Amino acid sequence: MPADAHEPRSTEIEAPAPQSSKSRSWPRRRSLSIALVAVRWLLITAVVASAIWYFVRMWDDVQQALLQMQPWRVIASFAVLLVGLALNVLSWTTILRGLGHPVPVVRGAQIMLVGQLGKYIPGSVWAYLAQMELGRQYGVARARVLVTSLYAAGIGVVCSLILGALALPQISVEHPQLLWLFVLLPIGLVCLHPAVMTWMANLALRVFRRPPLDHRVELRTIARAVLLCLASYATYGVHLWLLSDAGVPFTTVLLMAAAIGVGFTAGLLAFVLPSGVGVREAVLIGLLGTVMPVAEASAVSLVSRGMFTAGDLLMAGAAALAAAVMHRRLHAQDVRTTEYSDVAGS
Template sequence: MVLTRLRRNTWVRLALLVLVCACVGAALYANWAQARDAVSELPLWVLPVAVLAGMLGLAAQMLAWRSLLSGLGSPLPGAAAARVMFVGQLGKYLPGSVWAFVAQVELARDWKVPRSRGAAATLLAIAVTVAVSLAVAAVALPLSSAEAARRWWWALAAAPLLLACLHPRVLGWGVRLAARPFARFREVAEAGPLELRGGAVAASVGWTLVAWVPLGAHVWLLTWAVGGDALRSAGPAVGAYALAWTLGLLVVFAPAGLGVREVVLVVALAPVVDAGAALVVAVLSRLVMTVADVGWAGLAVLVSKAPEHEQERNLSF
């Protein structure tokens, strides 16, 4: 009861929003300070196009998560799903990526999505993202960046096993097993058993694969802009960012994978650009994706309606 009241308290939410905005603002400032000199040397159109590509990739990832949530029995309209996903994802800029997970589950609760389903959908989305992203990296990196493949062979080798674990029966068993300790809680009992439809998993995998086209394209564009060969840069760019994204996601104590992504990108891009240029790409990519995160969060709030209890509370003031 106390947690529920805190969650619905306007002032608590406002304080959390201010904290998140401060962290996002600090991230933008730090990234801009590092990238300012490099930006001045790029063609004017490069960064806007890279941001657009990043936003398209994030949109596909949102649709992957929405497919899983729908497959668990809690479909959301597109605008509501965007608001939950993109506003919640700003929590990853707080120390410890777990806050994005918590925020997403709680925001979904505003649309009457049981926490058990919201948590299951988010965890499943992470599982799909990790498996598919490692598979993309496992295909691209050995052919284009031998050093990256040698250094992180253990992550790439896990890709086939993780892909096999995405079979609906395996995922469904895992979801039910994870939910069993919480079955005694009233909210979990009222939500009913967690049953996952196979079509939802297939749709999520498909959208995640689609996401890597624009996500990889934004790194390829930046690599080309700092001097990389257009054709030779494609494989390292896509594979490097897929691996960097995955490892950054798994290192939960690093806000938005800070530091992890940069190391992977510098190593994986070595065949096509020197270390200094690769570091510029890493910094520019972080700036681009931070702007994409903020842009989607702002757009989602503008185009979606607040949940009913929020509207009622606003009318009461």
Template sequence: MSSPEEPQTPPQENARARSRKTLVINIFRWILIALVIAATVWQLVVNWDQVTRTVTAMQPLRVLVAFVAVLAGLWTSTLSWMVLVDELGVPIGARRGGEVFLVGALGKYLPGSIWAYVLQIELGHRSGLARARVFTASVFNLAVILVAALLAASLSVPILVADNPELSWLPWLYVVLPFALVALHPKILTAITNFGFRILRRPLPDHPIRLRTVAKSLGFALLTYIFYGVQLWMLADTWQGLTLSPLLLCIGTMALAMVVGLVAFLLPSGIGAREFIIVTALAPVVGVGAATAYAAVSRLMFILGDMVAAGTSALVAAWARRKLGAYHGDPGLGP
């Protein structure tokens, strides 16, 4: 005796369910973006009074060069992420990829840095990238920026420990460096990628992850910390006449500050933790008051830089969609 057939859901109901799901996702996405923008503006407000006096006393040319260095660092950090995204499928291009990374990165201003990754995944999906691809590239990029930060921070750790015995714990951060380097081996990255894509039922990339891609991503990440160090150097090195030693200290300090800010993931963009490292590094040279002001100015520049970079990338991406059409690198994506 045959069993009764399972009742089938009418196509109209399936379509309505998909439509409701899409609406919920879109509402959530825009609410999240609105919260991110509000949090970013709030950071500007709370820092404004503290930094205005210091900014007016600085040389305008140095302030301008420092801000350009921030923008350059944001762009190289985008390229560090994007070469990994492109390695996992059809390249999306800098004009579209920049929007995904830079607009999504504004999520770091919400408590819990996970929001940056959530936004990047959703913006990538809207742009035609599989969520699995964006997530995988972001995880790999996290390992890349950690290795790059530890390598760059080695320029300042000995100085910081010598000047501040309470920071004698800093060298222990390098316990993770060998593990992070091993995790960046192309065979390990390829195995992780294939496993994750199979679990998520996504087509596997048509080639293994290549060493040159990892090296390129790491190179862009190192350039990012160099640019960030130049930013702090331009602000704070008014007593040395732009000599090399303070530059190396500033590069290492900014790299270390970014690592500490990354660890303090519950704080919006690592606020407080990052400034602590900068003040600690600069206080023996310029005094606590000036070091605190420079840290605040640096934070303000990063907030402005994030907003300018995100806005510019969104406009460029909109232009690319009109001129080049939609991206179809990852077929079979649902809403």
């Protein structure tokens, strides 16, 4: 018989080995991730609902103005507007790629277009937050999306003021209070210099604790974004001309492009208003009133506002649908370029 056969067996249960800090923190990180996703989708839902509500609320007034216009010109105007919105998406995506994230156009359109619906909530910050959270969901650093959106807005201001210079005589008469906006033009041009743009982007990335750019933003990237933005404003000018009476000469397109550009800039500064409502219309009516009756300018401005809202919703929906159809391919690209480890398993 073995020597230890009569020794009492221990009744103590062996204590489990202490869990590593990594395994203890996993449920906490998982809960935080779920909470962030829930907040992200609540934000997106609120943004889309606000844009839809805004459009429904103004539809009766827009419908009355539409009845006074030629149907073919209205349809053509909306089609041209969609082209302008698409050019704006390409400008935004060009900047994001130049800042070091090779996002596909469809994914960039989804982030930019769905996120920008936040402008229909009073306070422009909601658009930036929605874009940042959408970018984060697909592996793009929040700081990179924020810098992209800020630079896209800056390029929009610069381009609007370049075009606005063509309408300085009309602006000085109709809206002399807007002349101070042109002080922003040299400041904006300096900020678009590749060295300044790279420095500011790295500063934002550092604040968000993301790695700095491994390259300097190229001049051709900035030039392409600016040209696309100018082309976008030009199509908006055609969009306004098509809404006007057939007797308005096509040579006024540049004035209309300048009017809508300066109107956008003035509305951007009125950030407490949803999408700069009222401010943009005042600028448009004042400048369009130099080439058409004020009543007609008011109708054109009102219909244009409704079309922009409908276009924003349609383009955002199309981008989201295209991203859903191309989900597998886009997700594979998200995983290859992600700046967050949890995107690969999402």
